[in-house]
Amino acid sequence: MPGVKFRVHPLFLLAGLVCVFTGDLMLFLAAVVAAVEHECAHAFAARRYGFTLDTLILMPYGAVIAGDIAGIGKRQELAVLAAGPLANACTALLFAALWWLWPETYAYTDTAAYVSLSLFLVNLLPAYPLDGGRMLHLCLSRFGETFARRVCRAVTFALALLVLGWFVFTCTAGTPAFSALVFSVLLAAGAFGGARYARLPPPREKRLRRGAEERRVVIDGSRPLQSALRFLSDEKYLVLVLYLNGEYAGELSEEEFLSACRAGDYMRPLAECLPKF
Secondary structure, eight states: OTTOEEEEOHHHHHHHHHHHHHTOHHHHHHHHHHHHHHHHHHHHHHHHTTOEEEEEEEETTEEEEEEEOTTOOHHHHHHHHHHHHHHHHHHHHHHHHHHHHOGGGHHHHHHHHHHHHHHHHHHTSSOTTSHHHHHHHHHHGGGOHHHHHHHHHHHHHHHHHHHHHHHHHHHHTTOOOHHHHHHHHHHHHHTTSOSOSOOOOOOOHHHHHHOOEEEEEEEETTSBGGGGGGGOOSSEEEEEEEEETTEEEEEEEHHHHHHHHHTTOTTSBGGGGSOOO
16 A cells, blocks of 8 residues: 555564464465555555554564554544454455356465455454454443443453463363464453554643744645644644635644644634634
């Protein structure tokens, strides 16, 4: 996907090397492609709403994507979260359609199809750090952030214990499922994270007292507030220079812009936020 930077965790390369010697290289590659598709779908949905997810990191357990979507609305965040699993579901359906049209392709595409389907189902689990856990948090946040966080952590720990129990059962059966052990550890660790994406940055009075470089951004005043959130930076003080129909309309300071954002209407045109004299 254009504009997305890729990074590779050292353990990712180690996991790939292990798969070479265990004969699971094709499964590993299929999982990597499905994970990248999943994360790029998140980035595409975020960009559609004017936010940025632009750093994709390949991890030994899959992939994660990071960026700056501070101030995203709940409905928009839900759409961004759902984009990843839906992309994997569509891929699995496309493979199923391919088998129906050309059955002979099954032997060459079954691994990729099942990996995509697995990613779709697993990410719908209501547990951190999966998309389903973030979706559950969004649904419960109407009752308060603390309540939502506690419930999500409890559900995540419960699922981690269930997966760990399955690992113990496979050990007693003589065929240990070490992937279940890894997944249970990932869930247990994720219970301490999760929540929503980054919020609007806090006031920066202390930093401003020390001095900060100004960042002036020229932008069409008819654009919505959310389109300018990407320009916020902890290192620079933002000033939005607004133009309407090619003519200078005014300037919004960082405080004025953040004040308008905190009102919650992210689709409000920037020009409407200009101070009235």
